[in-house]
Amino acid sequence: MKYYLSLVFALAAINTTFAQVDYDVAKIPENLKKDAVAVVRNEESFFDIKGLGTAKMDYKVAITILNKAGEGFGEMAEFYDKFSSIYNIRATLYDAAGKKVKDYKSSDIKDQSLISDFSIFEENRLKHLKFVSITYPYTIEYSYSQDYNGLLYFPSWRDLKGFGVSVEKSAYTIQRAKNYKMRYITSSNLQTDSIINGEKVQYKWKSANVAAVAEEPLSTGIDNISAWVKASPNQFEYDGSTGNFDNWKNFGSWLYTLNQGGNKLPEATKLMVQNLIKDTKTPKEKIRILYNHLQQNTRYVSVQLGIGGFRPILAEKVAQVNYGDCKALSNYMKALLNEAGISSNLIVIGNDMPSLNPNYSSMGQANHMILCVPLAKDTTFLECTSQYKPMGFIGYSNSDRNVLMVTEDGGKIVHTPAYNAKENYQIRKTKITLAEDGTASAEIKSTYGNAQFEENFPMTLMEPVDLRKTIIGDSPIPVAELISYKYVQPDKTLPVLTEEINFKTNPLLTKGGDKLFLVVNQVNRRESVPLKVENRKTYFAVPFSYNDDDEINYILPKGYNVEFIPKDIAISSEFGSYSAKFSVKDNMIVYSRTQTMNNKKYPPEKYGEYVDFYKKIYQADKQKAVLAKTL
Incomplete structure (x- = not known):
């Protein structure tokens, strides 16, 4: 009472x-x-x-x-x-x-x-x-x-x-x-x-x-x-x-118990697995073949029904219907590997969420499931919901965080791979042939790795009409006529994408008397500076570390030579580094630019320094060369 x-x-x-x-x-x-x-x-x-x-x-x-x-x-x-x-x-x-x-x-x-x-x-x-x-x-x-x-x-x-x-x-x-x-x-x-x-x-x-x-x-x-x-x-x-959530070990035990008996495969699927791997020589080959089979023969759907929101659909069911949510597809891949004699563990992860708190176990810190395959010399993580990600690449929203490995002995906190700036790269080579009227023809060849592969891969899935519009709309150089374009993933086993774009430009040169002025960085230029925030309150970070390498070769218009070229520039800070180099070779300006950024989490009081760093890059990207008529 x-x-x-x-x-x-x-x-x-x-x-x-x-x-x-x-x-x-x-x-x-x-x-x-x-x-x-x-x-x-x-x-x-x-x-x-x-x-x-x-x-x-x-x-x-x-x-x-x-x-x-x-x-x-x-x-x-x-x-x-x-x-x-x-x-x-x-x-x-x-x-x-x-x-x-x-x-x-x-x-x-x-x-x-x-x-x-x-x-x-x-x-x-x-x-x-x-x-x-x-x-x-x-x-x-x-x-x-x-x-x-x-x-x-x-x-x-x-x-x-x-x-x-x-x-x-x-x-x-x-x-x-x-x-x-x-x-x-x-x-x-x-x-x-x-x-x-x-x-x-x-x-x-x-x-x-x-x-x-x-x-x-x-x-x-x-x-x-x-x-x-x-x-x-x-x-x-x-x-x-x-179950019991008092620690991650017990949390993992509950998840393991939920899935007991869920790894059985139909006999026809077992025979298929054996047939697929019969000529393989290493565990990595087996994993790659079975992962490719998963990607080509299943699709992702969400299932949220009571305990089914946490218990994977039976592997034998996925084998019949060829679809499942992240839990079901990860569990199905686990079953395929088990048939091939390879052990693996389900991983509970917060996709695009903070790391799991190792000292506080609870539901709600994770929203996704992937698979981990521990081998003798390395560990491979598999994103089983994607039909396009290469084996071992789990994406930057899953990278570098604490996750829960589900084992027969309970849950264990492990860490996913971190992709550093050099791995999240863009390498671009550009050839621009200038005309006296200021227009040019441009040939751009780019290679994207890891996180930058992930950002640009959707281009390969676009309809041609939409892709043309996107290329023209996103081009840092004004496009007068798009001549050709191509996106290729040269090796399906690697998170690497190549891009080739050829087009004619609107005027790039401005005239002043008998001289022509050229902003040397036409391809990867910072067009603005982050806004200053007085008395900033929140922490900040860039989405991921990255490294951009650009080289531009300018073929000069006939009858012109280089009267002035900027000096080399180097900028360094805790947020990253930047360099720009300028040189003249025969009738060509050669410009190279490298920018590396770190995605550490910075306290609010550092933001002013970050803005100052970017202001220097903004100014460096506006450097101009001067062309003069030859006598």
């Missing part, structure tokens, strides 16, 4: 708090309006863990939309699936003075499926309401309850909802029984208030008067400046399965 009274009082406090809030926009402190498109006026989350697999969330939020740029925050979009339900939804719209404009009805709220373009089986659904106001600012308020029947993870909390959003008040409470085991981690300096209430324990976190942060160039996110909480159960129950 004491517990129920405490819960009633807690919920009553939430409701009372909201009832007393005045949503008059004029009462928002000025510091919360600066750089803001929206203001969280009040937010309360109360997560009550009722048992091993059951919980209830009571949630209420009020957000003021200041202008059209904040329109994306003027909606309710709450997700659920067959293991949860959302009910008791209430939604209200207020005008700028805080006067109620409209109470929304249940019929106004859409309940829609979230089947994505790449999914054929998915149970995720969405409760959605778009608030509509013809004037700004306005305030939205909504609340709901959500019951959970299966707990793999707990709702997370962060006070800042994004760039350009400030916070008046936000709070998150988790309530558990005394004997229920759970873990949580928080942002630094966030206070945790812990209260024992009879047989219950409450943890509460709150934040108030947090100014908005304008979006900053190259930002790695706002986690370093926001207050946040991530919580996870230890033991759990979900869709008839139980």
